[in-house]
Amino acid sequence: MKRYAWLIPVLLLALIGFGPPLAAAEDVIKIGFNIELTGDIPDVGEASKNAAEYLKNQINNAGGFDVGGKKYKLQFIYEDNEAKAESAVSAAQKLITQDEVLAIVGPQASKQAVPAGEAANNLETPMISPWSTNPNTTKDRPYVFRGCFLDPFQGPVVAKFVTEEFKAKKAAVLYDIASDYPKGLAEFFKAAFEQMHGAGSIVAFETFTTKDKDFSAQLTKIVASGAEILFVPQYYNEVPMIIKQAKQLGWTKPIMGADAWAGGDLMGLCGDDCKGHFFPAHYSNVGAKGETKQFIDNYTELYKKTPDDVAALTYDAIGVVLAAIKQAGLTGKVKKDRTAIMEAMGKLKDYPGITGTMTFKPDGDPIKCAVVVKINNEGKFEFYKSVCP
Template sequence: MLYCRKFFSIILLTLLLVGSFSPATHAAEAVLIGLNLPLSGSLRDLGEDTLAGAELLGSQINDQGGLLVGQTRYPVQFITVDNESNVEKSVSGALKLISRDKVLGIIGPNASSNAIPVGGICSSFKAPMITPTSTNPATTLNRPFVFRSCFLDDFQGEAMAKFAIKQFNAQKAAVLYDKDNAYSKGLAKFFKKSFEEQRGAGAVVVFADYQSNPGDLRSQLTTIVNSGAEVVFVPQFAHELPGILKQIRAAGWDKPVLGGDAWESSELMKNCGDLCKGLFFSSHFSPYGTTGKSLTFVKDYEKKNGKLPTGFAALGYDATNLLLAAISKLNTLDIDLFELRTEIKEHIATIRDFDGVSGTINMNISGDPAKSAVIIRINEDGRFEAYGSENP
């Protein structure tokens, strides 16, 4: 209850700081896009990769003279707020972008714990939002102005449950998750539901939780090791994984460890090393073995950034591209801002067969595209190689 009062106090304070939400004619000199990303804090690497993907697309469009809207080309300009991997900063940043900066739409946040409340803000103030990576269904649920460029956790959980059964013939599974994190908790539940639908009630023999910033997990891991489980599913963020894996191995677990898309990070192997080699996780994209538009993206990204793109970079590129594609369908930018945002929302919802670098995107009115999942194996060289795929 204290958290709720504090949370809404911040919203009210920010409203006073950023000013009125009254409609105004939008005299455009540029296409203004808000980026609400974690550029510091525990999820910094996710935000930086997403930003790099968006900025690559922006530079490509501006190099061609800008985005064509009606008969006029406009430069694409990003206004970035660092949400510091923090809920309150995510909300205040969204309100600033919507009111003070008067952006046409927002890309982000990344993490579901931040995207869910920001989605509520964007829906309330009728500002289009596309999250590149929030996979929790609650982010878009009953929010017509909120979209995503990634798959959902219900599908991701099902994909990893199917993989555990097909790859390892697993009859029993264990799950270890952070009960205070919306992403981890939601994905854990969807994995359990799908695994037990295929293997029977009780086939997830341990469903163990912990509170954020795990310390001593010996109690949970002792139960898992002695449970008879043949795989353990650990839907955590990459920065938490090395410490958890050290404890898992120290507890005597030598069987497969599986994860979700939040494992993917450009910093993971530096921090995890040999502990992560040979493990599997679900993702949206692999830079290896790509063709066509995806291959062009990989080459352009590597040239600009000096490294291969992660799935978060690809989704940042695609989310921004979806928003700009919708804006390009407008006849003009020089009308009421609220009307512009509503038209953009309508155009996003009708996008079909969109050729994204992370795959074909078919958007719908719910804001949730149907997309395949890539199963990534971390090979002996520490590379994230595409091992297989699961389709919706």
């Protein structure tokens, strides 16, 4: 011990030396991002970050964000939650207690958003998940909001759409059992479809596990089952493989997707095989007008890809947070401001987002319409039909 006593001062000095300098507080608004930069769905994290950076630069280059006549610079802090539940919790805690952010945007996927919402709610910090469609994310949590519609809404929308559009009486579902979002959606769809066509109308309810690449056994079963429609509530990176394999196994009937299809570069991965299929989306990036068009054009120019749903919803979620901050005003006391922001957010009326107008219900979910889009022959997501609750 004595021989190594010098280690103690060295370590302590290092702590003081490398610790954060006592910087004077500037006039900034700190917003935290708890997003999936690594892990299963890194595309989603990247899109969120891109949208956030775009919005931040836009506002900061114009001199800052105006709250009560005073200009504040925006400071965004990005934390990676590695697409893991426990990392999402520690990222949320770090943002809240270490970085002292006013509000958190994210996590995007429900697997992370549900536990992170618990942490944010317990620490009384407003959190808005732009993309998590699982009901549990906001349930009984006054501080947690979301920026999109829910699975219990989306499932019936799809069921109704396939019944009306394709006159389908028998449907098949292929989904990932180990992932929260596809599983929930598949079950809501099943319930809604069976309610319309009676028990047994779902002729194949097949599953696989995250990171599987081969779906041939399940698809063989589905092809043989005589279903008239295949519902695939999967993420953009699995969809191309499913569709291609289905085609190779002789599936010629329509395939219906879910909002996660638009989560990344679906068409770049899928090519011609995805054309002609339908899915419900949060917004359609073809034929947009006004601010939506401006966002799409600028984003495309900046990042060389069209903004997906995640980017658009993240953009809107930040917008909601900023609108609430504007309404609540800032006192400089973080805890007080957070509560004020939460209250203001709950009271927002008809916030004009680029993915549609938003008004929050008391449980933190917005009332929002879904857009059923068709993938047209140029590979664009074309508006087909709008379904409102």
